[in-house]
């Protein structure tokens with residue numbers, strides 16, 4: 195479980211996060227939704243310490259993270275897998291080397307054990323026959339899946355995904371979403387996903403946090419979204435005609 | 445941003461870079477890769493520039509000192525000492541600042557804006573140590589060799605020009621090469637090379653590491669890397685010359 199208590203973060207006087215509270219449970223996909231520029235990425239990066247919050251506490255299964263020594267933070271980070279918005283695969287390494295990268299650094303597996311693990315992870319995300327290709331040689335959807343394989347290679351307890359389906363077509367989006375959900379349940383990971391895509395929310399969210407004006411404006415599960423009378427949430431969720439129609443037919 | 449803040453950030457980054465690597469084997473591999481990209485890849489440009497500069501220096505001196513009271517062998521001596529003292533260290537490093545420096549800054553800058561550096565940090569990797577230290581070590585090892593190569597090729601360039609144009613006889617040229625040779629000059633140049641190697645790689649890494657924004661900003665960082673490296677090299681050249689040669 196990850197507990198976020200009263201986190202605040204600003205850039206040059208501009209308050210991006212203002213006293214955020216949230217709780218993320220293992221085995222569940224928690225989603226952070228909000229408009230572009232609302233601070234989703236900043237929140238995610240603050241939780242893992244890529245940005246240092248000015249205020250507040252973050253507990254990883256009770257272990258205080260903010261203000262801990264960099265050494266301790268690196269220990270916790272080994273338990274974290276992260277999927278970045280653009281994939282962030284290492285461009286100078288092949289698909290296989292990318293997934294093997296964390297294994298080389300943090301395990302004492304033999305060469306063949308590492309290869310087995312890499313192939314297991316790649317198979318899990320449905321990548322075949324691409325071990326020796328470079329990231330630039332595969333499609334955006336494949337890059338995302340390889341990035342997932344890399345993120346899960348060390349069996350993380352926590353999985354963070356920043357807009358996992360941005361830039362993907364609807365079919366690939368659903369594929370990635372379902373993969374994240376399945377992996378979360380299989381390995382009982384505490385998963386946090388940023389998105390502005392309501393389809394994803396409907397598809398896989400167990401818990402939803404709506405960020406607006408630097409605060410957690412609304413939270414609940416993805417059923418409750420439809421029945422909420424929170425104006426800003428409704429403006430965000432029912433921006434598209436499709437979702438308006440769904441609401442009318444409820 | 446003000447200069448003192450930047451200097452402070454630079455030293456914080458270097459402190460993070462100069463730590464013990466997690467895995468010696470991976471570190472070794474990274475160094476070899478960087479020796480290839482920083483050192484081996486620069487050999488051709490250094491060679492071309494050095495041969496031509498040695499040739500031109502020899503021509504210039506031979507033509508401009510057509511005075512019967514100045515012995516001809518001074519042509520060889522002047523080519524040798526100019527190459528050793530300044531050309532094969534300072535000038536070569538100004539060229540390397542352009543080639544290697546911009547390369548490093550754009551590589552690290554691109555990794556920054558595509559979140560590859562964040563990805564390293566999230567894996568619990570010290571990204572400064574992983575990315576920057578191998579570059580510094582590789583340059584520190586290879587730059588002195590590039591300098592020696594440049595000295596030799598510069599002298600060869602002078603030899604060829606003497607051979608083909610006859611502005612100075614080969615006998616005089618070679619005699620000049622041996623005349624009043626001070627081995628300490630070579631040592632002085634190698635020390636400069638090592639210092640400049642660290643300057644170019646660390647300053648360029650710094651410029652790349654703190655890139656913010658997109659592709660355009662990577663270009664800006666790359667330019668900054670070259671300009672800052674050159675200015676700092678010139679300043680240190682002055683300081684080292686004062687310290688070592690006076």
Ligand SMILES: Nc1ncnc2c1ncn2[C@@H]1O[C@H](COP(=O)(O)OP(=O)(O)O)[C@@H](O)[C@H]1O
Pocket residue numbers: 205210228229230231232233234235236237
């Ligand atoms: N490194 C930074 N420096 C200054 N401002 C930033 C930085 N990162 C993000 N911001 C600002 O924080 C706000 C939220 O950004 P972000 O979290 O990326 O939004 P999103 O919800 O789309 O992920 C934006 O206004 C952005 O300009």
Ligand SMILES: [Mg+2]
Pocket residue numbers: 234235236279356357
């Ligand atoms: Mg974002």
